Amino acid sequence: MEPQRFAIPVQDTFPSPQIRSAPSRIQSKSRMYAESSARLQDAELIREAQRGSREAFDALVRQYDQSVLRLALHLTGSEQDAQDIHQEAFLKAYRHIGSFRFECSFYTWIYRIVTNLCLDLLRRRKTRREDPSVIVDATGEEHDTMINVSDDRAMANPARELDRKMLAEKIQIALGTLTPRERTVFELKHYQGLRLRTIGEMLNTTEETAKNTLFRATRKLRTQLSVVR
Amino acid sequence: MKCDHAQQLIVQYIYGELSDEQSHSLELHLTGCEFCRGELQAYQAFRQTMSLAPVEEPSPNFLAQSRVRLDDALDLLPPPSLWMRLEIGWHGFLAQLQAAPGMAMAIAVVGLGIGASAGHYWKHSVEHHPAAHLASAAVPAENTAAPSVYNVSSIVQHPNTDMVEVHFNTMVPATIEGSIDDPEVQKLLLMATRNDVDPSVQRNSVSLLAAQCKAGHACEDGPVRTAMMVALRYDRDPGVRLKALEGLNPYVGQDVRVRDAVLESLMHDPSQSVRSQALQMLEPVQADSSVRVVLQTVSTGDDNPAIREASLKVLQAIPPTE
Secondary structure (H helix, E strand, O other), X not given: OOOOOOOOOOOOOOOOOOOOOHHHHHHHHHHHHHXXXXXXXXXXXXXXXXXXXXXXXXXHHHHHHHHHHHHHHHHHOXXXXXXXXXXXXXXXXXXXXXHOOOOOOHHHHHHHHHHHHHHHHHHHHHXXXXXXXXXXXXXXXXXXXXXXXXXXXXXXOOOHHHHHHHHHHHHHHHHHXXXXXXXXXXXXXXXXXXXXXXXXXXXXXOHHHHHHHHHHHHHHHHHHOOOOO | OOHHHHHHHHHHHHOOOOOHHHHHHHHHHXXXXXXXXXXXXXXXXXXXXXXXXXXXXXXXHHHHHHHHHHHHHHHHOOOHHHHHHHHHHHHHHHHHHHHOHHHHHHHHHHHHHHHHHHHHHHHHHHHHOOOEEEOOOOOOHHHOOOOOOOEEEEEEEOOOOOEEEEEEEOOOEEEEEEEOOOHHHHHHHHHHOOOOOOHHHHHHHHHHHHHHHHOOOOOOOHHHHHHHHHHHHHOOOHHHHHHHHXXXXXXXXXXXXXXXXXXXXXXXXXXXXXXXXXXHHHHHHOOOHHHHHHHHHHXXXXXXXXXXXXXXXXXXXXXXXX
């Protein structure tokens, strides 16, 4: 007979934020303290930048530009485009810092600008490209790779390292098959770890829509990468 | 709970987005549904698969290069204090208006009155200044290129005429329309050559001014010619540098500064077409000693064989002097 009750393996590989042990609660307290002091520091810099201090704005740039560049580089896959977006985003922020009303963190604000610039770029690219959804299927090799991955979870596959690089390429191709919006939501959730509510705000949509988009994106990727039972 | 809904929750679960209550409902469903248990495992395997392609940090060099580029672009923006303060002031003012609808109404009435009289004055002004007029701002042409202009956002040339439409930003976007020879239009075009944010604006303005220089119109005085030399030396787009060269062509013979700029581009420009064009332009002044020195340097030591050969040809064609 099947087991009576199925327990979700929450602490297995992906710890859930809802269930925390005592040490992690202490860690989270100190992290909260660090976050709030960073926010205060940011607020001071923003006020100075609003009063016209270029040095203060430069300090804000130095704090966030690496994350901005990383996000743009990973989303666009092109150094040139990432650099253009990095520049455009901060120029935009500089021009409009006067209208920053402290309703969200500077981090959320600049990420909102960057993701929207990336989204525009991905949309422009998508309209220039023809149906990319067949790329992965054409090779016919995904099944083998993913079987290896499944086996690896069970600690039974010795060929894991050999497939790593090839798999990384397949993942990139699979990511390329998502729509610009799906790609952006997936990037912000999976790689940047943002909350879906924040993602919704950044993309001027609801948390519910962001949830649905994330669901579509993961389902597509799973199919592309043949992660099926 | 239906399996469709459970699958949505599974995705949110693996990304830590479920509330305790939702987790509990999902747990209950999974207890009795083998299919969804398999789905959960598949999504967990998917997450682990995705972790095999992590996000890479940008290299330190790339980061440094991007920072320098951003710094340069920020340097080109006007000092923020004035317009930022005005913007902050404007937002504060709007907030106050939201809090005081009566005052907003009074301002709207006064604004209507001002608009009506400005419209009357505007009509009068355009009749007396047909050469250049503002398309969207209700102020006379004399005030259009006032110091409050902080950048030019786009330029549209009317086909087969010398008329252009220049869109620029003061506190609000505005547009001026007029002949390229009009001093106000020219002032804005000159400003547009320094726009490092939108390359198309820079390209348009340099090419329009260069065409005027070529036709012998606008380049007689300093600023336009200087702008062409600046574009030739510093613009990143080789197409723009070529246009600047064309504009400077009539002055290679008479203006030593122009000749130096062209010589510099022959020596150092990264684009071969720009260098070839510079070489051709120097032919009429090849007897000049500085030109000859540069030609000798380039013809013997340049990395590019085509440029070496072309310079040598020009050198050989020079009749011996003294």
